[in-house]
Amino acid sequence: MNVVIIGAGEVGYHLARRLAGENKQVTLIDNNPVAVRRVAETIDAQAIQGSGSNPDLLKSAGIQSAEMLLAVTDSDEVNLTACLAADLLSPNTRKVARIRAAEFVPFHPALQEQTPHISRVINPEIEVVKTIERLMSVPGAIDVGEFAEGQFTFIGVRLTAQAGLTGVKLSDIGAVIEDAPPLIAAIVRRETLIVPNGNDRLEENDLIYFISKNDSHSKTLAALNKQAHPVKRVMIIGGGRTGLRLAKTLEENGITVKIIESNPDRALTLAELLNHSVVLNGDGSDQSLLLDENIESTDALVALTGDEETNIIVAILAKRFGVPQNIVKVNKFNYFPLMSTIGIDQVVSPRLSAVNSILQHIRQGKVLSAVSLQNEAAEVLEAEALETSEVVGRPLKNIDFPKGALLIGILHDGRAIIPGGDSVVHPGDHVVIFAQKEVVSKVEKLLTVTLDYI
Numbered sequence: 001m002n003v004v005i006i007g008a009g010e011v012g013y014h015l016a017r018r019l020a021g022e023n024k025q026v027t028l029i030d031n032n033p034v035a036v037r038r039v040a041e042t043i044d045a046q047a048i049q050g051s052g053s054n055p056d057l058l059k060s061a062g063i064q065s066a067e068m069l070l071a072v073t074d075s076d077e078v079n080l081t082a083c084l085a086a087d088l089l090s091p092n093t094r095k096v097a098r099i100r101a102a103e104f105v106p107f108h109p110a111l112q113e114q115t116p117h118i119s120r121v122i123n124p125e126i127e128v129v130k131t132i133e134r135l136m137s138v139p140g141a142i143d144v145g146e147f148a149e150g151q152f153t154f155i156g157v158r159l160t161a162q163a164g165l166t167g168v169k170l171s172d173i174g175a176v177i178e179d180a181p182p183l184i185a186a187i188v189r190r191e192t193l194i195v196p197n198g199n200d201r202l203e204e205n206d207l208i209y210f211i212s213k214n215d216s217h218s219k220t221l222a223a224l225n226k227q228a229h230p231v232k233r234v235m236i237i238g239g240g241r242t243g244l245r246l247a248k249t250l251e252e253n254g255i256t257v258k259i260i261e262s263n264p265d266r267a268l269t270l271a272e273l274l275n276h277s278v279v280l281n282g283d284g285s286d287q288s289l290l291l292d293e294n295i296e297s298t299d300a301l302v303a304l305t306g307d308e309e310t311n312i313i314v315a316i317l318a319k320r321f322g323v324p325q326n327i328v329k330v331n332k333f334n335y336f337p338l339m340s341t342i343g344i345d346q347v348v349s350p351r352l353s354a355v356n357s358i359l360q361h362i363r364q365g366k367v368l369s370a371v372s373l374q375n376e377a378a379e380v381l382e383a384e385a386l387e388t389s390e391v392v393g394r395p396l397k398n399i400d401f402p403k404g405a406l407l408i409g410i411l412h413d414g415r416a417i418i419p420g421g422d423s424v425v426h427p428g429d430h431v432v433i434f435a436q437k438e439v440v441s442k443v444e445k446l447l448t449v450t451l452d453y454i
Contacts, residue, residue: 001025001362002066004093006052006082007073008035011098011354013043014333015070018355018376019362020045022441027061030073053081058089069095070358076101080118087117094119096361098354102241120361125242127353129249132327135346136234136300138217140226142207142345145371146214147382148430151416152409153217154185154380156373157224158345159206164223171198182210182220183418185408185434186378191337193377195404195436207340209373211408211432213416229324231299232256237284237314238305239263239270242329242350246302247277258293260284262305285313290321300325308332315344336375367447368430378436380408383447387427390446397421404436405443 001024005012008030016028016039026045029052030036039047050057052071063069069086071079079097086095099108099121108121134144143156159166165176174181187194188207194200202208212220234250236243239261247257247270257277261267267281282289284305295301301318303311308330315326327346330336339347352372359370359379366384373380385392391399396407396419409432410417410425417423425431435443 001068002062003027003068003070003362004029004058004061004063004066004086006030006069006071006079007098008032008039008047009072009074010331010333010351011072012070013039014351014355015072015358016045017043024362027066029057029061051078053078053085055085055089058082058086063093064090066090066093068362069093071096072098072354072358076104084117094361096120096122096358098122098124100125100241102245122354122357124350124354124357125245127357128242128329128348128350129246131348131353132246132302133249135327135348136231136325139221139229140224143209143373145380147211147369147380147409147432148411148416151214151411152211152432153214154209154211154371154408154432155217155221156207156209157221157226159202159204159208160225161204162225163202163204164225165202166204167201169199169201170196177219177223179216179219181418182212182217183406183408184208184210185380185406186373188374188377193374193436195406195434207374209434211418211434213418229299231325233297233299234258235260235293235295235298235301235318235323237301237303237311238329239266239279240304240306243302243304244270244273246304247274251276258298260289260293285310285317287317290317295321295323298323300327302327302329304329308335312339312342312344316342319343333375367444376437378434379440381433381435381440381443381447382409383431383433385425385427385429385431386448389425389448391425391431392427392429393424395422395424402435402439402442402446404439405446406434408432408434 003026005016005028008028016026020026020043028039029048033049036047036049063086071082076099083095083097095118097118111118111121138144141155145154186209187196233256236259239259250257260280260282264281267279271279301323303314311328315328318326330347330349331351356371360367369382371380410419411430
């Protein structure tokens with residue numbers, strides 16, 4: 001696959017590094033010479049300095065032979081113009097634009113359906129709010145994803161000494177959770193991701209990822225001693241685009257919201273735009289302010305300022321004051337591995353959401369969604385099973401899956417199935433596959449053609 005990326009910021013750089021690592025041909029364009037040099041020195045990709053909306057530059061980047069253009073700069077206008085220019089030069093190239101302004105949200109369907117120069121619009125702030133909602137709805141979860149139109153829930157949970165499954169062998173989980181036992185796809189133990197087998201035992205401090213039917217995950221959480229605590233009061237630190245969108249969503253769900261915003265003008269704007277939320281102008285990392293606002297009675301704190309360090313400090317303070325759930329926005333990818341070591345497990349990132357939104361359009365086959373896990377150590381993909389795919393028509397136990405990949409869910413005729421060795425995938429079924437990073441490209445081939453042709 002030949003991909004042209006406009007913008008060498010965190011999202012563009014991250015995508016370029018990832019795709020180049022999968023042996024895809026990548027060309028990246030950015031105005032910033034420092035960003036271009038960073039790409040040239042660290043990634044096996046072509047880096048060009050200049051405007052990604054310049055038709056001549058797009059030509060020199062090979063847009064006419066590219067399968068995909070990813071316009072992911074921080075400027076909505078540049079992204080839109082780049083897609084328009086690319087469409088004039090190469091109508092058959094698929095084009096994905098990152099557009100963040102709230103004013104554009106009502107026009108996303110029209111931009112995708114009525115304008116030929118954009119194949120897909122992504123708004124990472126919307127995805128972050130959805131992620132925060134899912135985290136609040138699942139007690140103790142570190143990661144929560146939904147697949148097959150919500151029929152499957154994929155959850156990451158850290159095991160404590162009190163967890164009912166600690167010490168249990170995976171093959172015996174069915175005896176502990178008799179009704180609809182989960183399928184454990186991965187274990188992260190001492191920073192190493194393991195694709196387990198039935199003989200592996202769960203240990204204290206393991207981070208386990210499991211998939212279950214959407215109406216069954218509460219039984220698994222109960223077995224893990226993760227008790228539900230309804231979220232009724234939320235404190236948001238930072239009233240930017242994401243903070244405002246989250247506050248509106250929580251208001252609609254009848255949740256009491258307080259927002260602390262450091263910019264006085266922005267605080268006034270928030271007060272005008274929100275109906276029931278309490279808006280405070282102040283420093284969210286001020287312990288006195290947090291105590292005055294009864295942080296100890298808050299069910300969840302969400303730190304969404306534009307400064308990672310502030311968000312981390314606020315979350316640590318909230319944890320110290322006994323807030324049961326603390327969700328932190330982090331944009332710098334190199335911060336992610338540090339979070340769990342300082343006791344912060346619930347992390348959201350608009351930039352990572354942008355990457356996940358784009359991945360599904362890059363993957364070969366009829367991939368419907370793709371989500372990265374554990375700092376890109378693995379992916380969970382949902383795809384439509386094609387008639388030509390090796391996964392179709394035979395019991396799963398007879399299919400030679402790449403080592404490090406598991407088929408963990410099947411949606412057949414609207415019915416969710418946690419598969420076993422005798423399960424069979426039919427053409428048109430939706431399948432959910434867990435894959436370590438090293439075998440994602442093999443899974444792509446598995447989803448498109450039979451292994452005889454690989």
